[in-house]
Amino acid sequence: MSAYNIPMGSVNQKPQTGIQVVRAVDSFLYDDKNQRYLDLCSGLWNNSFGYANELSQQLEADxxxxxxxxxxxxxxxxxxxxxxxxxxxxxxxxxxxxxxxxxxxxxxxxxxxxxxxxxxxxxxxxxxxxxxxxxxxxxxxxxxxxxxxxxxxxxxxxxxxxxxxxxxxxxxxxxxxxxxxxxxxxxxxxxxxxxxxxxxxxxxxxxxxxxxxxxxxxxxxxxxxxxxxxxxxxxxxxxxxxxxxxxxxxxxxxxxxxxxxxxxxxxxxxxxxxxxxxxxxxxxxxxxxxxxxxxxxxxxxxxxxxxxxxxxxxNEELLQTQVNTIEKTILDLFSDGRTKIHGKGAMYSIEINDLAKVIRIWNELRENGILVYYYSAGQEQSGLTLFPILLTTQRTMEKSMKFIRQKL
CATH class of the missing domain: 3.40.640.10 (Type I PLP-dependent aspartate aminotransferase-like (Major domain))
Structure with a gap:
């Protein structure tokens, strides 16, 4: 039994992903086995500007x-x-x-x-x-x-x-x-x-x-x-x-x-x-x-x-360029008429509307080193949510989006 409780749910619950994070760099988290995970949740939408980078160093100094x-x-x-x-x-x-x-x-x-x-x-x-x-x-x-x-x-x-x-x-x-x-x-x-x-x-x-x-x-x-x-x-x-x-x-x-x-x-x-x-x-x-x-x-x-x-x-110009690139990458790969997506900038949802399927895909992505968020507003409204770190490279975005598209 854990000595600490996890907020938002049963006091008996365990961490949702089961991952023990020990460090992070740029857009990636690393677990205690040195497995790397692409964070497309931005630390539950907090870490927009990434991990262990220029900003982190300045925060430490200040x-x-x-x-x-x-x-x-x-x-x-x-x-x-x-x-x-x-x-x-x-x-x-x-x-x-x-x-x-x-x-x-x-x-x-x-x-x-x-x-x-x-x-x-x-x-x-x-x-x-x-x-x-x-x-x-x-x-x-x-x-x-x-x-x-x-x-x-x-x-x-x-x-x-x-x-x-x-x-x-x-x-x-x-x-x-x-x-x-x-x-x-x-x-x-x-x-x-x-x-x-x-x-x-x-x-x-x-x-x-x-x-x-x-x-x-x-x-x-x-x-x-x-x-x-x-x-x-x-x-x-x-x-x-x-x-x-x-x-x-x-x-x-x-x-x-x-x-x-x-x-x-x-x-x-x-x-x-x-x-x-x-x-x-x-x-x-x-x-x-x-x-x-x-x-x-x-x-x-x-x-x-x-x-x-x-x-x-x-870094405003860089951030604007990055968000535009992220948005274009998502739209280019999912605007095929088969997948319903909606969002703006670097926050998008992929509509699936089958919660069991959503959780299955979420687990498969996690097992393959990609962390996404999922939403459920009732059994008939569910899907995956993408909140990539704003400095995620175009190559990384393209590779991960192609993999997600295959899993759909």
Whole structure:
């Protein structure tokens, strides 16, 4: 019996892959028998920029500098520190890109905590009005995350997490279905406080919303003063080919949730970025926001995010080229009319809709040194999900995609 529990499931469960990882380099993991595995999960979507590379070396050097000051941890509630301001300002510049209007940053420890805080902000802004999310959306397993995650609505029933009423809408797959969502908002806007969404559905099978749909939705939410919350925990920092998915839009959401690639998964870290409107309302109303963890603003966490952002800024052209190449490789090999794929940039799902077959293929790929993620939104919605590390070489991508195609 193991001395530690694995989160998300039975306390008796074992690691899903059965692999004992001892090291990693670039896009590959190595087990205790020195077997190499291509990581097409990016460490569950955290390690967008790879392992044991230039970024890793810079993180090590910058961590050493912080540790040498003797202050690896600081109570952000009681003290200031230059890192807090330096990273917040750089992140806001990165988010705004001279076009958008984000104004303040709150540090968290994860995407789940970012959702938790965002729900609290929405309740301060709009009271106890109901929330809207999507039926296959996923926003974490803290109580607020369970409240707005349609994908896990049934499995989380035991926790009675619906502190605020939440309506789960079906993901629209046609213009008529998109129009139905707009009409739902028009008819029910008096009762709606916030709209939570992933601009590209992730855990429920990768599905990107069109910029046209999101532009119209944001315009409608602004008209009715409904708080828009974009969960870009999975899509942020070039996963879809741009800094953030909302950079394809005419305007930004009111709240932006970040984590995962924000620091390449180095240590637990996340952020909630708030727009000018939200920031000014909370400042002017001077409300007390009851949310705090002593690890919020952990200096190593902030430093890891700053180091990663500086790396991204130095390599933006390379990252854009890499994501474009990855996307083209996937599309070229699977756009044959026989395989249904959907996604954007370096996040794609292969639709299979036979869970037993999905698990069989997943196992065969693992046995052959290829690690992918699989999704299941019910027996009739299942498939494989590809989240390759953004620096994966074209040759490696082509070879692995051809092998996956053979297994289908």
């Amino acid at each position: 961590f050493k500098q912080v540790l040498q000051t003797g202050v690896p941890f600081l109570d952000i509630h009681s003290y200031g520190h230059p890192l807090y301001t330096a990273y917040a300002e750089k992140l806001l510049d990165f988010c705004n890109d001279g076009k958008y209007d984000f104004e303040r940053v709150t540090y968290t420890n994860s995407g789940s905590e970012s959702t938790e805080l965002a729900v609290k902000y929405v309740k301060h802004l709009r009271g106890n009005r109901k929330l809207i999310s999507f039926a296959t959306g996923y926003h974490g397993t803290f109580f607020a995350g369970m409240n707005v995650s349609g994908l896990d609505e049934i499995v989380t029933e035991d926790y009675h997490s619906k502190a605020t009423e939440c309506t789960f809408l079906q993901v629209p797959k046609s213009e008529a279905e998109e129009a139905a969502i707009f009409e739902y908002v028009r008819q029910n806007h008096h009762d709606i406080g916030g709209f939570f969404l992933e601009p590209v559905i992730g855990s429920g099978g990768v599905y990107p919303f069109s910029p046209t749909f999101l532009n119209t939705l944001l315009e409608l939410l602004r008209k009715y003063d409904i708080i828009s919350v974009f969960d870009e925990v999975a899509t942020g920092f070039y996963r879809t080919g741009s800094r953030f998915y909302y950079h394809n839009l005419d305007s930004n959401p009111d709240l932006l949730l970040l984590s995962k690639a924000i620091n390449n998964g180095a240590i637990p870290f996340g952020a909630v970025v708030m727009s000018h409107k939200v920031s000014r309302y909370l400042q002017n109303s001077d409300v007390h926001v009851e949310h705090f963890s002593t690890q919020n603003g952990n200096l190593l966490g902030v430093q890891s995010a700053l180091t990663t952002l500086e790396y991204i800024l130095e």
